[in-house]
Amino acid sequence: MSIDTDHIIPFPILIGDIGGTNARFAILLDANAEPKEFPIIHTADFATIDEAIQAGVLDKTSLQPRSAILAVAGPVKGDEIDLTNCDWVIRPREMIRDLGFEDIVVINDFEAQALAAASLGPEYLEKIGGGEIRESSSRVVVGPGTGLGVSGLVHARHTWFPVPGEGGHVDIGPRTARDFELFPHYETIEGRVSAEQLLCGRGMMNIYRAVCQTSGVTPAASNPSEVTAAWAEASDPAAVETIELFVTYLGRVAGDLALIFMARGGVFLAGGIVQKIIPALQEPRFRQAFEDKAPHSAILANIPTFVITHPLAALSGLAAYARTPVRFGVSTQGRRWKA
Numbered sequence: 001m002s003i004d005t006d007h008i009i010p011f012p013i014l015i016g017d018i019g020g021t022n023a024r025f026a027i028l029l030d031a032n033a034e035p036k037e038f039p040i041i042h043t044a045d046f047a048t049i050d051e052a053i054q055a056g057v058l059d060k061t062s063l064q065p066r067s068a069i070l071a072v073a074g075p076v077k078g079d080e081i082d083l084t085n086c087d088w089v090i091r092p093r094e095m096i097r098d099l100g101f102e103d104i105v106v107i108n109d110f111e112a113q114a115l116a117a118a119s120l121g122p123e124y125l126e127k128i129g130g131g132e133i134r135e136s137s138s139r140v141v142v143g144p145g146t147g148l149g150v151s152g153l154v155h156a157r158h159t160w161f162p163v164p165g166e167g168g169h170v171d172i173g174p175r176t177a178r179d180f181e182l183f184p185h186y187e188t189i190e191g192r193v194s195a196e197q198l199l200c201g202r203g204m205m206n207i208y209r210a211v212c213q214t215s216g217v218t219p220a221a222s223n224p225s226e227v228t229a230a231w232a233e234a235s236d237p238a239a240v241e242t243i244e245l246f247v248t249y250l251g252r253v254a255g256d257l258a259l260i261f262m263a264r265g266g267v268f269l270a271g272g273i274v275q276k277i278i279p280a281l282q283e284p285r286f287r288q289a290f291e292d293k294a295p296h297s298a299i300l301a302n303i304p305t306f307v308i309t310h311p312l313a314a315l316s317g318l319a320a321y322a323r324t325p326v327r328f329g330v331s332t333q334g335r336r337w338k339a
C-alpha cells in the first residue's frame with residue numbers, strides 16, 4: 001500500500017457518508033470548527049449525487065467547499081464509482097468540473113467507521129463487559145447493517161492505518177446443541193453459512209425463519225425492525241431467541257476477528273442494528289461467546305468491546321481525518337482526484 005505524501009486537503013471540506021438509503025453531509029470550515037451538518041438526504045429523492053449535493057448542501061449555504069471527502073458503500077475503483085444498493089454513480093471528474101471542487105477523495109464506508117473507532121470519545125461508546133483499551137494496540141470494527149462490514153485498525157508510526165477487508169464473509173460454524181439443530185435450516189450462500197448470512201438485517205430474518213421452522217411456529221415478523229420490536233416487548237418468543245442468537249453469533253465472530261488482529265485496543269460494534277439491541281448485548285451471552293476462544297480465552301477476557309452510539313459515526317470519522325489527515329494512514333492512491 002503506498003501512502004500519498006501530499007497530505008494537505010484544502011478547507012472548507014465537504015464530508016459525506018453515502019449509504020444505500022441515506023446520504024449524510026457536513027462542511028468543515030477549518031481544522032478547529034465543528035462540522036456544519038445538513039439534513040439527511042434520501043438517495044432515492046435525487047437522480048444523481050451531484051444534484052443531491054447541489055440541492056441538499058450548496059443551495060443551503062454560502063460556503064463553497066474546495067474539497068470533498070466521501071465515504072461510500074462499495075469498492076472504490078476507477079473514475080466511475082458505482083454504489084451498492086443505490087443507483088448513484090460518483091464521477092469525481094464531473095464533480096470537479098460542475099460543482100467547483102479542487103480536490104476529491106473517495107474511501108470505503110467501513111474505513112470511515114474505522115476512522116471513527118480511532119477518534120471517538122467515551123461519550124459515544126457504550127462498553128459491553130470487561131477489559132480495558134490498550135492504547136496504540138490494534139482495533140477492530142464490526143458492523144451489521146445492510147451487509148456485515150469489517151475493518152481492522154492498526155497503529156504504527158504514530159498513525160492509525162485502517163485495514164479494509166471482506167471479513168464479513170468468513171465462515172461461521174455451530175457450537176451449541178441448538179446451533180446444530182438450526183444450522184441445517186440457515187439459508188446458505190453457495191452452500192456456505194458465512195457470517196454475513198446471519199449478521200445483518202437479512203441475516204436476522206434468516207435466523208428468525210430457522211427459529212420459527214424448528215419451533216413449529218408461523219413467523220409473525222416480516223422484517224428486522226419487527227423482530228427487534230417484538231424482542232423489546234418480549235411479545236414473540238421466536239424474536240427473543242433470534243436476538244439472543246444474533247448477539248451470540250456476533251460475539252463469536254467479533255472474538256475471532258479480535259484474535260486475528262490481536263485487537264487489544266478493543267472491538268467496536270458499528271451501525272444502526274447494534275444500537276437498537278444494546279440491552280441484549282449487555283446480557284452475558286455476547287461476552288461469553290466473545291471470550292469462548294480456548295486456548296486464548298484469557299486474552300479475549302482483557303479485550304474491551306463497545307457499541308458505537310454516535311448517530312453519525314462515519315461522518316465523525318471523516319471529520320477527524322479531514323482535520324488532520326497526517327494522523328491516519330489512509331491510502332489515497334487511485335482514490336483522489338484534483339482539478
Ligand SMILES: Nc1ncnc2c1ncn2[C@@H]1O[C@H](COP(=O)(O)OP(=O)(O)OP(=O)(O)O)[C@@H](O)[C@H]1O
Nearest residue numbers: 019020021022145146201202224225228271272273
Ligand atoms: N429497528 C431495526 N431493528 C433491526 N434492524 C433494523 C432496524 N431498522 C433497520 N434495520 C435493518 O438495518 C439494516 C440497515 O442497517 P444500517 O441502518 O446500519 O444501514 P447501512 O447498512 O449503513 O445502510 P445505509 O447507510 O444505506 O442506510 C437493514 O437491513 C434494515 O432492515
